[in-house]
Amino acid sequence: MKTPQRILLAHGSGGALSHELVRDVFLRAFYNPSLAPMADAALMDQLPPGRLALTTDSYVVQPLFFPGGNIGELAICGTVNDLAVMGAQPLYLTAGFILEEGLHIETLERVVMAMAETAQQAGVQIVTGDTKVVDRGAADGMFINTAGVGVVPLGIDLGPQRLQPNDLILINGTIGDHGMAVMMQREGMNFGSALESDTAPLNELLAALLATLPGQIHWMRDVTRGGLATVLNEWAESAQMGIELDEVKIPVREEVRAACEFLGLDPLYAANEGKVVVAVAAEAAEAALEVLQRHPMGSQAAKIGRISTANPGRVVLNTPYGARRIVQMLTGAQLPRIC
Amino acid sequence: MKTPQRILLAHGSGGALSHELVRDVFLRAFYNPSLAPMADAALMDQLPPGRLALTTDSYVVQPLFFPGGNIGELAICGTVNDLAVMGAQPLYLTAGFILEEGLHIETLERVVMAMAETAQQAGVQIVTGDTKVVDRGAADGMFINTAGVGVVPLGIDLGPQRLQPNDLILINGTIGDHGMAVMMQREGMNFGSALESDTAPLNELLAALLATLPGQIHWMRDVTRGGLATVLNEWAESAQMGIELDEVKIPVREEVRAACEFLGLDPLYAANEGKVVVAVAAEAAEAALEVLQRHPMGSQAAKIGRISTANPGRVVLNTPYGARRIVQMLTGAQLPRIC
Numbered sequence: 001m002k003t004p005q006r007i008l009l010a011h012g013s014g015g016a017l018s019h020e021l022v023r024d025v026f027l028r029a030f031y032n033p034s035l036a037p038m039a040d041a042a043l044m045d046q047l048p049p050g051r052l053a054l055t056t057d058s059y060v061v062q063p064l065f066f067p068g069g070n071i072g073e074l075a076i077c078g079t080v081n082d083l084a085v086m087g088a089q090p091l092y093l094t095a096g097f098i099l100e101e102g103l104h105i106e107t108l109e110r111v112v113m114a115m116a117e118t119a120q121q122a123g124v125q126i127v128t129g130d131t132k133v134v135d136r137g138a139a140d141g142m143f144i145n146t147a148g149v150g151v152v153p154l155g156i157d158l159g160p161q162r163l164q165p166n167d168l169i170l171i172n173g174t175i176g177d178h179g180m181a182v183m184m185q186r187e188g189m190n191f192g193s194a195l196e197s198d199t200a201p202l203n204e205l206l207a208a209l210l211a212t213l214p215g216q217i218h219w220m221r222d223v224t225r226g227g228l229a230t231v232l233n234e235w236a237e238s239a240q241m242g243i244e245l246d247e248v249k250i251p252v253r254e255e256v257r258a259a260c261e262f263l264g265l266d267p268l269y270a271a272n273e274g275k276v277v278v279a280v281a282a283e284a285a286e287a288a289l290e291v292l293q294r295h296p297m298g299s300q301a302a303k304i305g306r307i308s309t310a311n312p313g314r315v316v317l318n319t320p321y322g323a324r325r326i327v328q329m330l331t332g333a334q335l336p337r338i339c
Numbered sequence: 340m341k342t343p344q345r346i347l348l349a350h351g352s353g354g355a356l357s358h359e360l361v362r363d364v365f366l367r368a369f370y371n372p373s374l375a376p377m378a379d380a381a382l383m384d385q386l387p388p389g390r391l392a393l394t395t396d397s398y399v400v401q402p403l404f405f406p407g408g409n410i411g412e413l414a415i416c417g418t419v420n421d422l423a424v425m426g427a428q429p430l431y432l433t434a435g436f437i438l439e440e441g442l443h444i445e446t447l448e449r450v451v452m453a454m455a456e457t458a459q460q461a462g463v464q465i466v467t468g469d470t471k472v473v474d475r476g477a478a479d480g481m482f483i484n485t486a487g488v489g490v491v492p493l494g495i496d497l498g499p500q501r502l503q504p505n506d507l508i509l510i511n512g513t514i515g516d517h518g519m520a521v522m523m524q525r526e527g528m529n530f531g532s533a534l535e536s537d538t539a540p541l542n543e544l545l546a547a548l549l550a551t552l553p554g555q556i557h558w559m560r561d562v563t564r565g566g567l568a569t570v571l572n573e574w575a576e577s578a579q580m581g582i583e584l585d586e587v588k589i590p591v592r593e594e595v596r597a598a599c600e601f602l603g604l605d606p607l608y609a610a611n612e613g614k615v616v617v618a619v620a621a622e623a624a625e626a627a628l629e630v631l632q633r634h635p636m637g638s639q640a641a642k643i644g645r646i647s648t649a650n651p652g653r654v655v656l657n658t659p660y661g662a663r664r665i666v667q668m669l670t671g672a673q674l675p676r677i678c
Contacts, residue, residue: 008672014565015608015669037498040421040560041394043491047386055380056433056486057469060477082379094395094486098437130396130484134676138401138479143471147395147433147486152382159376221379226353269354330354333347337473 007103012133025109026129029116030095034127042127044092047151053088055079056147062337064111064141066185068177068196069273071144072114074339077201077273079148080122081222084203085276087158087210088150090122095129096145101136111142122201124148156210160239162218167307168285169243170278172205172298173198174251175228176270179335180259189262195255200274205295209278212291216284222276225339226330227269231277232305232315233329242311245327248320249304268317269330271338279307346442351472364448365434365468368455373431373466381466383431386490392427394418395486401676403450403480405524407516407535408612410483411450413678415457416540416612418487420561423542424615426497426549427489429461434468435484440475450481461540463487495549499578501557506646507624508582509617511544511637512537513590514567515609518674519598528601534594539613544634548617551630555623561615564678565669566608570616571644571654572668581650584666587659588643607656608669610677618646 010017022038034042059075076093083090095115099108119126177198184195202222210217221231228250236243252267260267274297280288285303292298310316315327349356361377373381398414415432422429434454438447458465516537523534541561549556560570567589575582591606599606613636619627624642631637649655654666 009675010670010672012564012675013669013672014563015569015671017670017672018565019668039425039498041392041425041427041487041489043425044391044393046388047391049385052383052386052431052488053380054383054431054433054488055467056435056484058435058437058471058484060437060471060473062477086378086380086382088380092391092393094393096395096397096435096484096486098397098399098482128394132397132399132482132676132678133672134399134479134482137476138399138676139482140473140477143437143473143478143482145395145397145435145469145484145486147435147484148380149391149393149488150380159378224353225351226357230354328355329358330352331349331356332354333349333352333356333472336348336351337471337477339471 005105007099007101007105007133009101009133009135012131021131025112029112030126032125032127034125050151050153053083053086053150053152055082056145058143058145059339060143060337061182061339062140063185066197067181069199070111070114071142072111073118073199074273075144075146076115076118076122077199078339079146080124080201080203083148083150084206085220085222086152087156088152090124090148090150090203092149093119093124093126094147095126097131098139098143099131099133100139100141101133103141118201122203158219160219163239163241163279163307165307165309166282167218167279168282168303169305170280170288170292170301171304172276172292173300174253175272175275176252176256176260176267178273179270179338180256182338183263183335184259194253195259198272198274200297202274202276202297205297208295209288209291213284213288216281218279220276220278223272225271227271229268229327230330236313236315240312242308243305243315244308245305245315245317247317249302251300251302268327271335344444346438346440346444346472348440348472348474351470360470364451368451369465371464371466373464383466389490389492392422392425392489392491394421395484397482397484398678399482399676400521400678401479402524405536406520408538409450409453410481411453412457412538413612414483414485415454415461416538417678418485419461419463419540419542422487422489423545424559424561425491426495427491429463429487429489429542431488432458432463432465433486434465436470437478437482438470438472439478439480440472442480457540461542497558499558502578502580502618502646504646504648505621506557506618507621507642508644509619509627509631509640510643511615511631512639513592514611514614515591515595515599515606517612518609518677519595521677522602522674523598533592534598537611537613539636541613541615541636544636547634548627548630552623552627555620556617558618559615562611564610566610568607568666569669575652575654579651581647582644582654583647584644584654584656586656588641590639590641607666610674612678
């Protein structure tokens with residue numbers, strides 16, 4: 001049987017063509033001992049000691065390929081980062097594909113290869129998967145779900161209850177790169193070659209931080225859809241503390257600023273896929289910044305704000321002109337299908 | 340803010356409306372201590388000893404509600420069953436939703452409540468989730484992905500390498516119920532009230548089997564899309580043994596037989612969502628059948644065939660007229676979007 005060039009409904013039937021797709025596309029790219037038996041579930045050795053961390057995200061980004069990344073890279077990095085910010089070592093990923101009838105198999109192959117490479121970079125294994133095919137018009141090319149399993153080593157304790165007044169807030173680099181790269185691609189515009197998604201797995205960077213400053217890292221979050229403003233509002237609300245941000249210290253690329261102005265958007269709400277905010281004890285902030293800046297994914301890290309007792313539940317932005325304004329959580333849908 | 344009656348793109352933005360949806364729909368239905376913090380990943384205590392089992396499935400069934408079940412029930416049972424047939428105790432589930440803009444929130448609520456009830460029935464917790472919204476026309480109402488984590492107790496060993504000539508093959512009840520219930524609903528036809536999906540979590544039934552006959556259960560598989568014929572072809576191929584089926588012993592409801600005849604389909608390829616095939620040592624087959632028949636989900640269990648050294652890699656059906664025919668794996672897409 002000659003492999004067809006496009007996805008057919010029969011590729012999702014569970015029958016002969018499904019087996020062919022699994023063998024020729026997925027198993028070839030993701031091969032590992034747990035995946036290889038292609039059983040109903042993958043079996044792995046007992047996990048190392050620690051708490052189990054479990055997360056899931058679906059990816060519906062449009063277009064599938066954009067400057068600096070694609071839906072496959074995103075599907076690995078997003079889930080790896082959700083584990084890493086909890087202090088977990090990411091270990092195993094699942095991959096569920098929903099494909100639209102008529103999708104070019106070559107497109108699927110490119111995405112799957114990107115997933116395999118990113119998984120290798122992040123040191124995780126894709127151990128089990130699933131493919132469904134829906135009729136033409138019932139989905140938009142391809143959606144991917146990844147779930148991730150990791151282990152939080154004993155002794156690591158992160159969360160809102162750890163935030164202290166005067167904790168400093170660090171970010172590992174410029175904001176809005178992912179959101180603006182995808183939006184410009186979607187609109188068919190070009191704001192310069194530096195406008196690329198920041199999609200990246202942050203687990204190595206964050207493990208270095210936790211290893212260097214055990215106990216002094218209080219909370220971490222990856223900054224994704226909803227942007228920096230939304231994450232920090234969640235922090236302020238769940239800790240019932242105030243957050244002060246210094247606008248001039250928040251790194252934003254010129255190209256991103258220009259793209260935001262063009263679209264009438266605020267970089268504080270623009271999506272990121274390789275950025276993390278870290279709350280660190282004031283006395284450890286310099287050391288934490290050094291750890292971040294030594295790593296390629298943190299070379300532009302900066303101290304952007306602090307936890308305060310004023311304005312509990314609120315995020316307040318100090319502007320360069322001496323004014324202060326309250327930064328709300330994202331309302332509405334600024335950038336649909338950004339991840 | 341008054342909650343809108345339909346899903347908006349902003350429900351997938353990660354901002355204020357996303358939080359409202361999570362709080363009012365998901366957290367209300369799925370509440371448990373791991374989910375409650377709504378962090379990037381759920382944290383659970385260390386798993387009990389044993390091998391880690393991990394699985395994922397996306398659900399795209401059309402229509403969302405059908406006699407005997409709905410997409411939410413399916414999303415729990417399918418993933419629970421994929422763990423259970425590996426000998427795992429299912430423990431934790433993730434839930435990823437892809438929603439089409441315009442979906443009635445009341446529809447989502449009904450699905451989510453069904454998931455919560457089924458999860459409780461199966462003894463699993465939904466500990467983390469994700470919601471994406473795509474623009475109208477870019478998906479078909481609702482797709483759900485569930486991934487599942489379980490633990491295989493030490494000492495349990497199932498798989499193709501355990502199959503022995505003369506092992507008996509049991510099934511826990513009638514085949515094709517799910518496939519025909521969904522197809523008839525889709526076609527707007529009614530073949531009698533007994534035509535209902537068999538969607539059910541099989542973990543309790545299979546745990547009883549493994550506890551009663553340790554070592555004598557050699558392999559198990561849930562029978563889903565692709566039907567009985569496809570599962571047994573996979574067994575024959577991976578074990579390189581032959582499988583003989585006795586057509587008269589395979590339980591099929593009259594209504595399913597009638598629906599299959601009407602649509603020109605073969606029940607051997609029709610989908611199931613609460614059926615399992617079990618390979619058991621010949622001397623333990625009667626005891627295994629009794630365990631199955633004592634449970635409500637196995638009351639119509641039957642011995643339907645055996646492993647043989649003849650025709651390695653092939654499934655052969657003995658018909659009631661004394662003829663024998665080879666049963667192939669499903670080719671083509673008999674019943675698209677059945678799960």
